[in-house]
Amino acid sequence: MLIEARGVTKSYGRTRALAGVDLTLARGEILGLVGHNGAGKSTLVRAIAGLEGIDGGALRVAGTDRSRGYTLAAAEALGVRLAYQELSLAPDLTVAENAYLSYRGALPRLTWQRTAGRRIARALDEIFPGHGISVHARVGELPMPKRQMVEIARATLADDVSLLILDEPTESLGPDAAASMYAHVHRMTAAGASVLLISHRMGEVLAHCDRVAVLQDGRVTAVRPAREVDEHTVLRLMGGEVHAAAEQRAPAPAAAARAGEPVVRFPVGRRGAGTLEVLPGEIVGLAGLAGQGQQELLERLWRPGLRALSRAGASVPRSKAFVPGDRQTSGILPLWTVAQNIAVGTMRRLARAGVIPRAGEQDAVATWVERLAVKGGAAAPILSLSGGNQQKVLVARAFASDARLILLDDPFRGVDVQTKNEIYARMRAEAERGRSIVWYSTENSEMAHCDRAYVFRAGEIVAELRRPDITEERIVAESFAAIEDGEEVHV
Ligand SMILES: Nc1ncnc2c1ncn2[C@@H]1O[C@H](COP(=O)(O)OP(=O)(O)OP(=O)(O)O)[C@@H](O)[C@H]1O
Known part of the structure; x- marks a missing residue:
């Protein structure tokens, strides 16, 4: 042995x-x-x-x-x-x-x-x-x-x-x-x-x-x-x-066709050839092989800058929250407790204008600690939590705010299967309430929970998929269809 x-x-x-x-x-x-x-x-x-x-x-x-x-x-x-x-x-x-x-x-x-x-x-x-x-x-x-x-x-x-x-x-x-x-x-x-x-x-x-x-x-x-x-x-x-229902649960049904003006309209790609659009209440995936410009796009949606916004028709709401996947370099406030880390949605830098109402703050924190089963509880120092539980706190922070747009940068790495299923269901419920979510994941199978997904290749949108076509196979097929001209691929 x-x-x-x-x-x-x-x-x-x-x-x-x-x-x-x-x-x-x-x-x-x-x-x-x-x-x-x-x-x-x-x-x-x-x-x-x-x-x-x-x-x-x-x-x-x-x-x-x-x-x-x-x-x-x-x-x-x-x-x-x-x-x-x-x-x-x-x-x-x-x-x-x-x-x-x-x-x-x-x-x-x-x-x-x-x-x-x-x-x-x-x-x-x-x-x-x-x-x-x-x-x-x-x-x-x-x-x-x-x-x-x-x-x-x-x-x-x-x-x-x-x-x-x-x-x-x-x-x-x-x-x-x-x-x-x-x-x-x-x-x-x-x-x-x-x-x-x-x-x-x-x-x-x-x-x-x-x-x-x-x-x-x-x-x-x-x-x-x-x-x-x-x-x-x-x-x-x-x-x-x-229990049995905790397995990778089939995605909740997509809401009936969304309507209304897009919450987000943003140019994508070198010449702005493509456009990302997100409707109110829609969950939109940024899919494709890892590192094809999806994270750069999320960054630009988070801090759009005047030049991008001055393009005809471009718009991104001010009220938004961002969940980083790399909690080490962004996100966790190491000296604070779980509750403080969630409630920090009130700080502009972390959730621009996506603010937890003061009066409801305690309730919001308690609700999300319970919903996501954050082991350790609200009063624990954040660094005493296991890796997956720290990640859950970042997710809770975004959802506990009242941001209209939530940007997810591969945020569920290290989160256990049961909690992931809870989060997928929550995301759907939040979308039903009219929030919009833009989601990048390195796990292409997660994209099945989106209403729509854009497939990225070398910084460009090469395909747009809708349910029920947002499968791992389709995403990979579309990624490779776009590089048939013999270009070198690193995956
Ligand atoms: N340095 C620490 N100080 C205080 N508590 C800690 C510390 N490290 C771990 N713990 C606690 O010990 C328990 C086990 O944590 P551990 O990191 O081993 O879990 P894990 O199974 O690896 O979780 P995950 O899947 O989230 O990585 C947790 O309750 C955690 O809060």
């Missing part, structure tokens, strides 16, 4: 993150770790990676007791590597410099920069062929999917990786990059390494893992061979209020 945990406990103040975890991981095995936001998944893998001491129980790694005095350096010496859910790269350094920082000891002193660059380039080529990333690029300038690729590649750099821990690795990768990553994971395990995979994407977990372990309130409550269970069963095992 590479990992053996027996009765492992860990508390943060009064929060019991791990309440007696029993788990084993064999050499060469891929083990999926699933559970709701806040179940304890990240805490457990941080303990295994030596980033977090445990309070009680026993943890054995590679046959030795590591219950006390186990550190990151000790874990790395055993070949344990963690690719973080929260990207851990230094944004001001280049890709090569970040690689160097992880492997200082292992690289020749004088030629380190070249060596680190070569190694990370080789790892990227192997895992994500066609990645299009320069090792001289500053990490902060890379779009999320590419940063995630660097994060994963960096974790595989050491020669002697015995355990690769992937914490929601595919949340911002496109389907092709995710497939390449899993192919590499299988190559690594064929060579004897083990992999621990945390993911909310049940399909991926069942397709690639040998066994699935379910974590619930800090305990492993079930372990099953992946080929013996289906998504429905795993969701049931995850328990709580999950």
Whole structure:
């Protein structure tokens, strides 16, 4: 056994993150770790990676007791590597410099920069062929999917990786990059390494893992061979209020044909050849392969600038709210509580003129904390929340405001399936009340919840789909139809 945990406990103040975890991981095995936001998944893998001491129980790694005095350096010496859910790269350094920082000891002193660059380039080529990333690029300038690729590649750099821990690795990768990553994971395990995979994407977990372990309130409550269970069963095992209806629910029916003047009309593309239009009460998706200009468009809708608005017919309402997908660089106010982070809709920068009425503020906060099951509650400091729960707070902030237009920049990464379904239903209810939503997602299947979706390719709109044609297959087909002229694609 590479990992053996027996009765492992860990508390943060009064929060019991791990309440007696029993788990084993064999050499060469891929083990999926699933559970709701806040179940304890990240805490457990941080303990295994030596980033977090445990309070009680026993943890054995590679046959030795590591219950006390186990550190990151000790874990790395055993070949344990963690690719973080929260990207851990230094944004001001280049890709090569970040690689160097992880492997200082292992690289020749004088030629380190070249060596680190070569190694990370080789790892990227192997895992994500066609990645299009320069090792001289500053990490902060890379779009999320590419940063995630660097994060994963960096974790595989050491020669002697015995355990690769992937914490929601595919949340911002496109389907092709995710497939390449899993192919590499299988190559690594064929060579004897083990992999621990945390993911909310049940399909991926069942397709690639040998066994699935379910974590619930800090305990492993079930372990099953992946080929013996289906998504429905795993969701049931995850328990709580999950029942059959919590599976990726069929999208709610689209409202009857919308009418009225568009709330948004905005030029798209280099020569403004296309136009984005959004009607009152409409949910509009920005679909396509990752990084085709969808996020740039959201940014421009958020801060349109006078020039864009001076175009004939262009309009974007003043009353709008923005939900970023990258909570690290925008969004979370780290010193504040959950309630304060939600109520901050009153600050102009975060929700322009989309303001939570003062009198209703407490109620609005309480309602949304409950609706989205923010584990930790309204009074908790935001940084004490699990990643998925922090993300829910950003979503709550936008919906608790009275903004007419809500801009969503891939905001549900890391949010568990049950809560996602709750959010989809909420979005539909808010649209019924006349709000408009513009939504970019790296998960093309999510676009099925939209009334209409624009497919983007190289910054241009190449197709417009309506229900029931907004399927993953159609989106991919339209994306590739637009590049048949032999243009190079990076996905
Ligand atoms: N540094 C911390 N301080 C206080 N509480 C914490 C801290 N880190 C985690 N917790 C709490 O421990 C519990 C488990 O969190 P953890 O991050 O392990 O959950 P998770 O299963 O990884 O969730 P997610 O799917 O959202 O990433 C949560 O209730 C969380 O609020």
